[in-house]
Amino acid sequence: MLTDPVPATGGTRQAEWPEASRTSGAGPAAGHPAGWRRWALLLAAGWVVQVALRVGFASGQTMPVATPDETGYLFAARILTGGPAADMSYGTVYRGGYPVLLTPVFALVRDPETVYRLCLVVNALLGALVLPLAHVLLRRFGLTRGRAFLFANVVALLPATVFYSEFVLTDAVLPVVVLGWLLLAHTWLTGGNPRIQAAAAVGASLLAGYACTAHSRGVVVIAVHAVLLLVAAVRRWRPLWQTALAAAALGALFLAGGMLNAHIFDVLYPMGDNDLSGNLRRRLTSPDGLGWTFSLAVGQLWYLVVGTGGLAGLGLLGCGSLAFRRGTDPRVRALALAVLGSVAGIAVATSAALPDEIRVGNYVYGRYLACFAPLLVSAGITVLVRASRRTVAFAAGATAVFAGASGAAVRWYAGDRLTRYVFTPFDFPEASFLTQDWQRFHLWRATVAGLVLLGLAVLAVWALRGRKAMIVLAGTLAAVQLGMTGTATAEISRPLVRQFSPVARLEGVARPRERVAVDWQVPWKLRLPMIYDVWWRRTEEFDGNRQAPPTRRADLVVLNWSGVNAPELSWRQGDPPAGWHIVATRVSYEGSWVAWRRDRPSRQAAAGRLSAGRSVPAGW
Structure with missing residues (x-):
């Protein structure tokens, strides 16, 4: 490409490996088809x-x-x-x-x-x-x-x-x-x-x-x-x-x-995004x-x-x-x-x-x-x-x-x-x-x-x-x-x-086809990998500090938690509805959370909901 990327004042040192020419390659056979195949x-x-x-x-x-x-x-x-x-x-x-x-x-x-x-x-x-x-x-x-x-x-x-x-x-x-x-x-x-x-x-x-x-x-x-x-x-x-x-x-x-x-x-x-273009203009x-x-x-x-x-x-x-x-x-x-x-x-x-x-x-x-x-x-x-x-x-x-x-x-x-x-x-x-x-x-x-x-x-x-x-x-x-x-x-x-696998994954917690909701207050370093784990349908996100968990639209709710108080206190908007119980807790330096699940519905209700949820795209 740039055939001589060195300052002109110093000249160049000739190559000391055998070569036919600078462009033909190393050795006299380089231009022969067999030579090209060997290098390829x-x-x-x-x-x-x-x-x-x-x-x-x-x-x-x-x-x-x-x-x-x-x-x-x-x-x-x-x-x-x-x-x-x-x-x-x-x-x-x-x-x-x-x-x-x-x-x-x-x-x-x-x-x-x-x-x-x-x-x-x-x-x-x-x-x-x-x-x-x-x-x-x-x-x-x-x-x-x-x-x-x-x-x-x-x-x-x-x-x-x-x-x-x-x-x-x-x-x-x-x-x-x-x-x-x-x-x-x-x-x-x-x-x-x-x-x-x-x-x-x-x-x-x-x-x-x-x-x-x-x-x-x-x-x-x-x-x-x-x-x-x-x-x-x-x-x-x-x-x-x-x-x-x-x-x-x-x-x-x-x-x-x-x-x-x-x-x-x-x-x-x-x-909207974090307006990096605005930063660019201001700076x-x-x-x-x-x-x-x-x-x-x-x-x-x-x-x-x-x-x-x-x-x-x-x-x-x-x-x-x-x-x-x-x-x-x-x-x-x-x-x-x-x-x-x-x-x-x-x-x-x-x-x-x-x-x-x-x-x-x-x-x-x-x-x-x-x-x-x-x-x-x-x-x-x-x-x-x-x-x-x-x-x-x-x-x-x-x-x-x-x-x-x-x-x-x-x-x-x-x-x-x-x-x-x-x-x-x-x-x-x-x-x-x-x-x-x-x-x-x-x-x-x-x-x-x-x-x-x-x-x-x-x-x-x-x-x-x-x-x-x-x-x-x-x-x-x-x-x-x-x-x-x-x-x-x-x-x-x-x-x-090793740091994030135990606390930022829902593998083994969320079940396929389950409707999952995640508290926006869960630190994003944990929340985003969790959402990635839920591959079968969109995860609903809500602000647990200002909103009650969407219990009617979710089967599993992940709530932010201090990691110090009792896990039951993670349900900050009043008492949890009947039929909801804790299925997992995680504590880490990056943040902590509690997963709540609705009790299993009857087999007939589960079959009806599964039928209603078959709008998932092919391959997913």
């Missing part, structure tokens, strides 16, 4: 291994614990297949692009735990595509086939691509979308065959449109892509019919995605808001650089060199600017929209920019293995300066809030590994650890030569990535399941 099979095998790794890491996840994000996507997929809705009002809107990928699972399976596990398999199948895409990217960066395959496996192991695949989150597939978008845009602007150019232009537009349909971060991607199309049309880089075709594809998917998301909004957010039009926005954006960039051991910093410098140095092909310059613009735009927009949640993750957060981590780490690795020593030294030094300066900016703005506010381990899978502390955030310890990793990578390339240097570098990076994901799984993912 190797990539397929690597993809299978990556899928297996992801499935293995996710094997302990049995329920949505990253609430409300996971439940938002699960509910969206459920309603798209005719299943019951839920009330997500006053919360963040979760878009429909990712849930569309999960609809086959919901259409075929009903058990909530099985559905959840299969959704993680979908994550693995799609997320592992980072491997072949990273291989193509590294080849376009100028690496030999052997080196490209070696380091593509390293890129595919990044926690940014593996850890989030352990949850039903759009972050599991966004890295693939971003890589595919940029590679197709590059093919369109630099390819030679008009048919391939046109197909790539349409493909890039569809992926940009899908990114917008899947997540609000995609709004930045689709805007950047639209600017790219406009510039290509004005500069006449490609025939206007190709640009028009790409623009039509972009517009069509944008409109279709808008209709999809409008439907999901109407069903899941009947009383970008007030001095205090601008201070918040740019400080948090710097924190996101700090995390991106430090969390990748400095490699993303090298990648940003490489893209910056392509974008602003003389002699860069204008089309490649435009692509480099598209990357930089997307990263900056996402950092600023998400920081401006983010509500103040009184948590450390407000000020340093890596998830929003994680979708660009594979791209930037690939560019950073290319700088390491292709650039001269002077260039590598300059880039590593500049990355260290940026990490220190951005860390200082975060510390200056956030102050003691980095220690006073709530620390959520889920927000810090990489930083917690770097500091070996999953209970507190350590800004400078993480900064130093990330820069030490960068220094070790530089020394490995300088101290060793040829094949040995590449193997040692790739092995070290892979070990670090696996260590990050492995410890994050052990210290974050699995404990969350």
Whole structure:
């Protein structure tokens, strides 16, 4: 792709593995059909291994614990297949692009735990595509086939691509979308065959449109892509019919995605959302808001650089060199600017929209920019293995300066809030590994650890030569990535399941076809997974502080409870009606609840109600 992402002042170091040419691959047989088949099979095998790794890491996840994000996507997929809705009002809107990928699972399976596990398999199948895409990217960066395959496996192991695949989150597939978008845009602007150019232009537009349909971060991607199309049309880089075709594809998917998301909004957010767009407007039009926005954006960039051991910093410098140095092909310059613009735009927009949640993750957060981590780490690795020593030294030094300066900016703005506010381990899978502390955030310890990793990578390339240097570098990076994901799984993912499984599920409490009502006062971290467990019909929600439980419309009522008083006192609106009794109680740090059930009706009444309730959609 970006064929020389290193500063021009340092030149390039020639590849030391045997190769016929930079574009023909490793070894004289690479251009032969047998050579292509061998590499295709190797990539397929690597993809299978990556899928297996992801499935293995996710094997302990049995329920949505990253609430409300996971439940938002699960509910969206459920309603798209005719299943019951839920009330997500006053919360963040979760878009429909990712849930569309999960609809086959919901259409075929009903058990909530099985559905959840299969959704993680979908994550693995799609997320592992980072491997072949990273291989193509590294080849376009100028690496030999052997080196490209070696380091593509390293890129595919990044926690940014593996850890989030352990949850039903759009972050599991966004890295693939971003890589595919940029590679197709590059093919369109630099390819030679008009048919391939046109197909790539349409493909890039569809992926940009899908990114917008899947997540609000995609709004930045689709805007950047639209600017790219406009510039290509004005500069006449490609025939206007190709640009028009790409623009039509972009517009069509944008409109279709808008209709999809409008439907999901109407069903899941009947009383409105939490107005993130309002936050965005207020923050970008007030001095205090601008201070918040740019400080948090710097924190996101700090995390991106430090969390990748400095490699993303090298990648940003490489893209910056392509974008602003003389002699860069204008089309490649435009692509480099598209990357930089997307990263900056996402950092600023998400920081401006983010509500103040009184948590450390407000000020340093890596998830929003994680979708660009594979791209930037690939560019950073290319700088390491292709650039001269002077260039590598300059880039590593500049990355260290940026990490220190951005860390200082975060510390200056956030102050003691980095220690006073709530620390959520889920927000810090990489930083917690770097500091070996999953209970507190350590800004400078993480900064130093990330820069030490960068220094070790530089020394490995300088101290060793040829094949040995590449193997040692790739092995070290892979070990670090696996260590990050492995410890994050052990210290974050699995404990969350152990914490919430006993108190946030209605499995064994609610019976299929039973009419269930849940008190709105039950904490949302418990209430939303409960509603997900009730797959057969819509759960009725009510405010137990102001409303009596809907005893005429429910067979099971879950009420909020202090966990201290007698469970019978959980029925706050007078005495429970005759025939209602307690069937389950749960007490936890996150909240407590009591489940009340109506006494079993007569067999004749039960048969009548079952007959009346057969309006459940097919498959549910």
